[in-house]
Amino acid sequence: MGLSIAHVGEGVAEDLARYFKNIEKIQNASQETLENLSGIGPIVASSVKEWFRSGENKKLLKKLLSQLSISRVSSHGTSLEGFSFVFTGTLATLSREEGKAKVKEHGGEVSESVSTRTTFVVAGESPGSKAKKALELGVRTLSEKEFLALLT
16 A cells, blocks of 8 residues: 655665665655665655655554554575665566565665666576676676576
């Protein structure tokens, strides 16, 4: 369930939850702390701070929390926390979306583009420019089989 915070989509919401672990910590986070998180800049941070300052939203949140039981999402298998993945090409046993979901389930991050911050590029059949960029930047490329082995 989303809270309809402007500029906060599913990915940012997951990042906030993963970093802060509970809604009270998000609510009390400073603008600077929010801005220092990967993928969150001044506009998103301001939007989050603004949402939690609103009296109407505070009432809504209190009502929601009285009706919900929020439990911690557990990771499966090996933790990928601190690792960033990019997917390219066609995977044999997973869709890209399934691969991305597995990375997130295990605490890792997913990006759509290769950079020096990328830890691994998972390359399936017919990888495109992302595989070439990984080679240029010295980013390790994994086969689907190697990627799946990281999850166990």
